[in-house]
Amino acid sequence: MNRLLYRKLKDRLAFFLILVLALCPTLPLFHILLGVVKQGISSISLEFFIHLPKPPGEEGGGVGNAIVGTLMLALSASLLAVPIGILCGVYLSEYAKGRFGEAVRIAADVLQGTPSIVFGIIAYLWVVKPMGHFSAFSGSVALAIMMLPVIVRSTEEILRMIPETLREASLALGVNYWRTVLKVIIPTGLVGITTGILLSLARIMGETAPLLFTAFGNPFWNFNPMQPVEALPLVVFKYAISPYEEWIRQAWGASLVLTGLVLVLNLSARLLARRMGGHGR
Amino acid sequence: MRAQDADRLFYYLCGGLALGLILLVIGIGLTLLWGSLPSIKAFGFKFLWGKVWDPVNEEFGALPFIVGTLITSFLALIITFPFAISSGIFLAEYAPPRIAGPLSALIELLAGIPSVIYGLWALFYLVPVVRWFEMRLGAPPFGLGLPTASLVLAIMILPYAASITREVLKMVPQELKEAAYGLGATRWEVIRGVCLPYASSGIVAGLVLSLGRALGETMAVTMVIGNRSEMPTSFWDLANTMASVIANEFTEASKDIHLAALIEVGLLLFVITLLVNILARMVIIRLKVK
Amino acid sequence: MAARTVTDPKELAIFEVRDLWAYYNEKPAIRKVSLKIPEKKITAIMGPSGCGKTTFIRCLNRLHELTPGASIKGEILLRDKNILEMDPVLVRRKIGMVFQRPNPFPTMTIYDNVIAGYKLLGVRLKREEADRIVEEALRKAALWDEVKDSLHKRGTYLSGGQQQRLCIARALAVKPEVLLMDEPTSALDPKSTAKIEELIVELKRSVTIVIVTHNIAQAGRVADYTAFFYLGELVEFGPTSEIFTVPKDPRTEEFLKGKFG
Ligand SMILES: Nc1ncnc2c1ncn2[C@@H]1O[C@H](COP(=O)(O)OP(=O)(O)OP(=O)(O)O)[C@@H](O)[C@H]1O
Ligand SMILES: [Mg+2]
Numbered sequence A: 001m002n003r004l005l006y007r008k009l010k011d012r013l014a015f016f017l018i019l020v021l022a023l024c025p026t027l028p029l030f031h032i033l034l035g036v037v038k039q040g041i042s043s044i045s046l047e048f049f050i051h052l053p054k055p056p057g058e059e060g061g062g063v064g065n066a067i068v069g070t071l072m073l074a075l076s077a078s079l080l081a082v083p084i085g086i087l088c089g090v091y092l093s094e095y096a097k098g099r100f101g102e103a104v105r106i107a108a109d110v111l112q113g114t115p116s117i118v119f120g121i122i123a124y125l126w127v128v129k130p131m132g133h134f135s136a137f138s139g140s141v142a143l144a145i146m147m148l149p150v151i152v153r154s155t156e157e158i159l160r161m162i163p164e165t166l167r168e169a170s171l172a173l174g175v176n177y178w179r180t181v182l183k184v185i186i187p188t189g190l191v192g193i194t195t196g197i198l199l200s201l202a203r204i205m206g207e208t209a210p211l212l213f214t215a216f217g218n219p220f221w222n223f224n225p226m227q228p229v230e231a232l233p234l235v236v237f238k239y240a241i242s243p244y245e246e247w248i249r250q251a252w253g254a255s256l257v258l259t260g261l262v263l264v265l266n267l268s269a270r271l272l273a274r275r276m277g278g279h280g281r
Numbered sequence B: 001m002r003a004q005d006a007d008r009l010f011y012y013l014c015g016g017l018a019l020g021l022i023l024l025v026i027g028i029g030l031t032l033l034w035g036s037l038p039s040i041k042a043f044g045f046k047f048l049w050g051k052v053w054d055p056v057n058e059e060f061g062a063l064p065f066i067v068g069t070l071i072t073s074f075l076a077l078i079i080t081f082p083f084a085i086s087s088g089i090f091l092a093e094y095a096p097p098r099i100a101g102p103l104s105a106l107i108e109l110l111a112g113i114p115s116v117i118y119g120l121w122a123l124f125y126l127v128p129v130v131r132w133f134e135m136r137l138g139a140p141p142f143g144l145g146l147p148t149a150s151l152v153l154a155i156m157i158l159p160y161a162a163s164i165t166r167e168v169l170k171m172v173p174q175e176l177k178e179a180a181y182g183l184g185a186t187r188w189e190v191i192r193g194v195c196l197p198y199a200s201s202g203i204v205a206g207l208v209l210s211l212g213r214a215l216g217e218t219m220a221v222t223m224v225i226g227n228r229s230e231m232p233t234s235f236w237d238l239a240n241t242m243a244s245v246i247a248n249e250f251t252e253a254s255k256d257i258h259l260a261a262l263i264e265v266g267l268l269l270f271v272i273t274l275l276v277n278i279l280a281r282m283v284i285i286r287l288k289v290k
Numbered sequence C: 001m002a003a004r005t006v007t008d009p010k011e012l013a014i015f016e017v018r019d020l021w022a023y024y025n026e027k028p029a030i031r032k033v034s035l036k037i038p039e040k041k042i043t044a045i046m047g048p049s050g051c052g053k054t055t056f057i058r059c060l061n062r063l064h065e066l067t068p069g070a071s072i073k074g075e076i077l078l079r080d081k082n083i084l085e086m087d088p089v090l091v092r093r094k095i096g097m098v099f100q101r102p103n104p105f106p107t108m109t110i111y112d113n114v115i116a117g118y119k120l121l122g123v124r125l126k127r128e129e130a131d132r133i134v135e136e137a138l139r140k141a142a143l144w145d146e147v148k149d150s151l152h153k154r155g156t157y158l159s160g161g162q163q164q165r166l167c168i169a170r171a172l173a174v175k176p177e178v179l180l181m182d183e184p185t186s187a188l189d190p191k192s193t194a195k196i197e198e199l200i201v202e203l204k205r206s207v208t209i210v211i212v213t214h215n216i217a218q219a220g221r222v223a224d225y226t227a228f229f230y231l232g233e234l235v236e237f238g239p240t241s242e243i244f245t246v247p248k249d250p251r252t253e254e255f256l257k258g259k260f261g
Helices: A002-023 A026-043 A047-051 A065-094 A100-112 A116-131 A136-160 A166-174 A178-189 A191-207 A234-240 A245-279 B003-043 B063-094 B099-113 B116-139 B146-170 B173-183 B187-216 B217-223 B243-253 B256-289 C053-060 C086-095 C108-113 C129-138 C160-175 C190-202 C215-221 C239-244 C249-254
Strands: C013-024 C026-038 C043-046 C070-078 C095-098 C178-182 C207-212 C225-230 C233-239
Touching: A002 A026, A002 B063, A002 C095, A026 A234, A026 B099, A026 B146, A047 A245, A065 A100, A065 A178, A065 A191, A065 A234, A065 A245, A065 B003, A065 B256, A065 C160, A100 A136, A100 B003, A100 B187, A116 B003, A116 B187, A116 B217, A116 B243, A116 B256, A116 C207, A136 A191, A136 B003, A166 C070, A178 A191, A178 B003, A178 C026, A178 C190, A191 A245, A191 B187, A191 C108, A245 B116, A245 C026, A245 C086, A245 C190, B003 B146, B003 B256, B003 C026, B003 C239, B063 B099, B063 B187, B063 B256, B099 B146, B099 B217, B116 C043, B116 C233, B146 B187, B146 B217, B173 B187, B187 B243, B187 B256, B217 B243, B217 C086, B243 B256, B243 C070, B256 C178, C013 C053, C013 C129, C013 C207, C026 C053, C026 C225, C043 C129, C043 C215, C053 C070, C053 C178, C053 C207, C070 C233, C086 C160, C086 C178, C095 C160, C108 C129, C108 C160, C160 C190, C190 C207, C215 C239
Parallel strands: C026 C233, C043 C207, C043 C225, C095 C178, C178 C207
Antiparallel strands: C013 C026, C013 C070, C225 C233
């Protein structure tokens, strides 16, 4: 009887220990979120969204150029990465059976695991150096490489789940394979593929390291992809380590905008994924 | 054009792009190697254990950064370990699905917060806390440095490690657990005796992957580590990691040899994370075989 | 052994299969099958589970060779032309297929599903022409009245039996000469089954039908001819009434008495 009591006690104890240890780390995580909201909200105004930054010491100004830059970087990185990533995913799910497929998968995993700053160096050596100057384009090359593995693997996984009979239904109509892939298989998996793209966008939107010596930053408006461009994470970094109070305040503001962007992307990816799960293809 | 030719063309297009992915990885490795050649020629293997990093006198040894990276990453892993495992167990075994689902989604959302924001938060909230401790303990009250960097890394990798632990635990077959319950085991005994052993290699793989993340994490670390390019002599020292020194000095490197040395640090980082990821993969493959 | 082929000399054969072998990873699943399939008739393929029925009809539209490791040997003449030497895509335009489980394209509306054979190929249809094809195919598939008001809803909202008729409409819309059906009713309830059987009989006026079925009664109800397969070989082929009343091979007899699965 005593023994049973002891075991039950241990069971309780383990539960409480696990509960405490499990809940502890949520504190800093929530604190970060709350901190960003609390500190950032004071900066948020229309001016903050549409104006250029002011020189240090002056009040006001905004991060309009950084918002434009971040969107520009995300868009051009997607233009590079999405078609390539989807077709690689198609290759892996539709064709790759043997060693070569395995090698491609490993390559994607390596890209996934490589620190983002390395892609910054690469884009610097591949694009910035030959061009002779920093540019939004070089930044989007670095970001595109980071998007690739996420898109490739999620596309592969989604397409693998599409029932074989759908493929055969199309082929049996005399539709050739590439049309079957583009018009039946990819559309059927589109929700899942979109989820992957959104997740990969969320991953790169907040990246700073690969932009430090590619997009570089730019205190003015720039819509030319061949010129340096500002980005929200770069602003956060620069302002955060600056000695000016006004800038630090704006760093929090930019953080709030950036966090909002990333969370919205993540959330929509999640909602999409749930919708797909619900419909039960 | 015959239909078959079009199909073949499409096949070659997809296959070519897939091949491109492999070439991309090889190209990255070769480019880094090529970019660091001047430094490799000048310093050879001494680069790895040289303790002096002095851009002015063009002497470059990466040991301080290697040490800084290893200390912060492993420390972060050790700090995170109990919390991550507990969170994983809690979410997989204790929390009712109605709570577990949203909670893990929330944690994963928080894991998506950009690292530069973790850095900002650490700079303004964590640094004062660490400084307070340092004053109590009689250490130099920088607030910045190795301990702060390790802490922020620990916080950053936690959601990741926790969600992998949870996923691996979810894969434990229900029959196994029921068999143990059927023998009269308590919930903790089932977790301890059935779930954790079954999931152990998956959990290890998850931890290794988390380590890989910590090794390459750049921004948050750069913002709180103090950026001092000397060998750390104490736990409370300011330091630099491989990633943070690149972030700090790359745009300022005016001499070619300095740039090459930084690229070589990047090459080292690439190789180390590659090895760590291969290690994790091997653990996972072993897991699948089992 | 040489397969016995019994065909009524009055009928014109649309398909002539000669010494067909089909393999999965070098393992034969169809062994030296020869038979002639009469035009504008319904031919049932029967036999115990795993005897190669599915494999056989998948050879007839060259879907078989898409299975990894699968290969094929012999001749399949469609109106005297060997389809194994033709472009498979063209073969499949002429020979439609309906699968065991209804498989409408989930991303497409009912309307688009019916003209999928055009849309997917990038064939541009005029609005009226597309409307006409859709209506005609749906009428042929006896589905028109049920869906004419919801043509622009997704095909996946239909019931199983309706989905299967939609798939039949989809196959008919490209005006194939032959329609292959692999146990088209095995996933359906008796009522939907009856409806599809009715439809199949109706269809033979315009198209040759080859139907795989497990259901002896079904073959008896719809098929003009029946082929009996056993372990990859064609055991017996002839008019359904003959096969059912005076089977020549003991294995056929046993099967009809329900001795195999
Ligand atoms: N993809 C495949 N790979 C390897 N062998 C296969 C494959 N498909 C079928 N086979 C084998 O080929 C033989 C014939 O299979 P087939 O599917 O044609 O039989 P079936 O008569 O249609 O059976 P059922 O009545 O169960 O549908 C079987 O022995 C089966 O195991
Ligand atoms: Mg079958």
